[in-house]
Amino acid sequence: MPEPVDPERLAQLPLDKLVACHECDLLMHRPALAHDEKAICPRCGYELFSHRHNVVNRSLALVLAALLLYIPANFLPIMQLDLLGQASQDTVWSGVLGLYNTGMPEIAVVVFLCSMAIPLLKLMCQLLVLLTIRLNMGRSYGLLLYRIYHHLRDWGMLEVYLMGVLVAMVKLADLAQISLGLGLACFVGLLLVQVWLEVVMSPHQIWVALSGEDTRAGD
Ligand SMILES: [Zn+2]
Incomplete structure (x- = not known):
């Protein structure tokens, strides 16, 4: 599950390391996913993205x-x-x-x-x-x-x-x-x-x- 971003540290983070939830707009650190893993928003439970095999x-x-x-x-x-x-x-x-x-x-x-x-x-x-x-x-x-x-x-x-x-x-x-x-x-x-x-x-x-x-x- 990705971690929400601390607003005070937001300015120092590169944009490609961030991901926003499509449903509730929570800003998070982009997690690196292994095969068949998926990233779920910790606030609303929406599936942000998944890494499927083949x-x-x-x-x-x-x-x-x-x-x-x-x-x-x-x-x-x-x-x-x-x-x-x-x-x-x-x-x-x-x-x-x-x-x-x-x-x-x-x-x-x-x-x-x-x-x-x-x-x-x-x-x-x-x-x-x-x-x-x-x-x-x-x-x-x-x-x-x-x-x-x-x-x-x-x-x-x-x-x-x-x-x-x-x-x-x-x-x-x-x-x-x-x-x-x-x-x-x-x-x-x-x-x-x-x-x-x-x-x-x-x-x-x-x-x-x-x-x-x-x-x-x-x-
Ligand atoms: Zn969400």
């Missing part, structure tokens, strides 16, 4: 898994609906087209951006950032892409989309016969892989590796 390779494996799941998640049927003898299979993409064709182009664009385009852009940014670190080339572009990724994070809303699907299924369960599709399994898999990726891809280590201060991030 971050780049593990994150790359997860990004590739997510990209593989992306296509079936969006283009295989999420569910099949049987209503009054009529069966329809719905995918995320057919949902976007359906909205567009029924006179709601603005909503179609928002759904397309939040559930398809931005999640894909986020994954591509993560992939390229990790490759620049792994191959040790073009880190300035990696830095730019990682900044873009942090801006995009707020706009990819797969979780919201999944909630929408679940609510629709509960509401429609009494009216129609619903069978779940392979697309839904891929969609849930994609969400889980992305959550796992958020945990593994420690931002602190990625920023440090991109700025070239530490060559051990690939360890």
